[in-house]
Amino acid sequence: MARMNVRQMWAAKLAGKSVPAAQASPVAAMRVPFEGQVLGIDPSLRGTGLALIEFARGRQPVLLRCQTVTVASKLPMAHALGEIHRAVTAFLKDFTVRHVALEQTIYVQNFQTAQILGAARGAAISAAALHNLPVYEYAPLRVKQAVVGAGRASKEQMARTVMSLLGHGRTLALDEADAAGVALCHAFTWRE
Numbered sequence: 001m002a003r004m005n006v007r008q009m010w011a012a013k014l015a016g017k018s019v020p021a022a023q024a025s026p027v028a029a030m031r032v033p034f035e036g037q038v039l040g041i042d043p044s045l046r047g048t049g050l051a052l053i054e055f056a057r058g059r060q061p062v063l064l065r066c067q068t069v070t071v072a073s074k075l076p077m078a079h080a081l082g083e084i085h086r087a088v089t090a091f092l093k094d095f096t097v098r099h100v101a102l103e104q105t106i107y108v109q110n111f112q113t114a115q116i117l118g119a120a121r122g123a124a125i126s127a128a129a130l131h132n133l134p135v136y137e138y139a140p141l142r143v144k145q146a147v148v149g150a151g152r153a154s155k156e157q158m159a160r161t162v163m164s165l166l167g168h169g170r171t172l173a174l175d176e177a178d179a180a181g182v183a184l185c186h187a188f189t190w191r192e
Contacts, residue, residue, distance in 0.1 A: 004020065033057055033187075034055050034186070035057055036054070036099070037052060037053065037054045037095055038055065038097070038100070038183040038187055039051070039052050039095075039099075039100045039128075040052075040101050040102075040179040040180055040181065040182035040183030040184070041101070041124045041182065042175050042176075042178035042181075042182060043084070043102060043103065043105075043120040043121040044117065045077065045080050045116050045117070045119065045120045046070065046072075046073060047068055047070055047071075048068070048069040048175065049067075049176045049177070049178050050065075050066060050068075050087060050088065050176070050179050051065075051066040051180035051182075051183055052065045052066070052097065052183070053184065053187070060165075060166070060167055061165060061166055063166045064095065066173075066179065067087060069084050071083050080120070081119055081120065084124055084127075085123045085124070085126060088124050089131075092127065092128065092131045098133075099134055099135075099186060100124075100125075101183050102121060102125065102135060102136070102182065103139075103140055103182050104137045104139050142189075143158075143185040144158060146184070146188045147161055147165070147184050147185055147188070148161045158177055158181050159174055162177045162184065166180065
């Protein structure tokens with residue numbers, strides 16, 4: 001039987017005709033699963049989420065460490081940026097991190113908010129750059145699609161799904177769950 005495109009297959013299915021079984025694409029067959037440690041980062045000036053996950057073939061991802069870098073609003077921005085940099089550096093020194101994955105800045109209407117988020121991202125990225133690690137960025141919609149399967153999932157849905165994927169017993173803080181989601185998204189969608 002000649003190869004059919006999607007439109008032809010739908011037309012045949014709707015007409016009640018037989019449709020060939022789906023074939024695995026050669027690209028999917030060649031995909032090598034991600035192995036190693038990924039540091040996921042959900043950047044924010046006053047509450048940056050960090051989650052380190054280890055991926056190995058044949059077993060469930062393992063959450064090695066997570067943290068929310070909380071900085072009081074009374075402290076200056078420079079102090080908050082230093083804390084973010086210090087926390088990311090501590091993760092990178094203590095573990096053999098292969099990749100760093102960050103959530104991209106979402107669209108914000110307020111220019112000042114965008115600047116603040118950009119500064120927080122810069123503090124995290126600079127720590128990874130000083131350790132010569134590759135940094136990958138993912139849009140929040142893509143993270144939710146890769147992890148939950150729905151781009152409009154709530155933060156609570158994301159946290160529940162992340163915890164079930166990791167087999168984690170304790171409830172993660174929302175910032176930590178978002179960071180773990182970014183790391184999971186990277187491992188699930190990464191291509192060599």
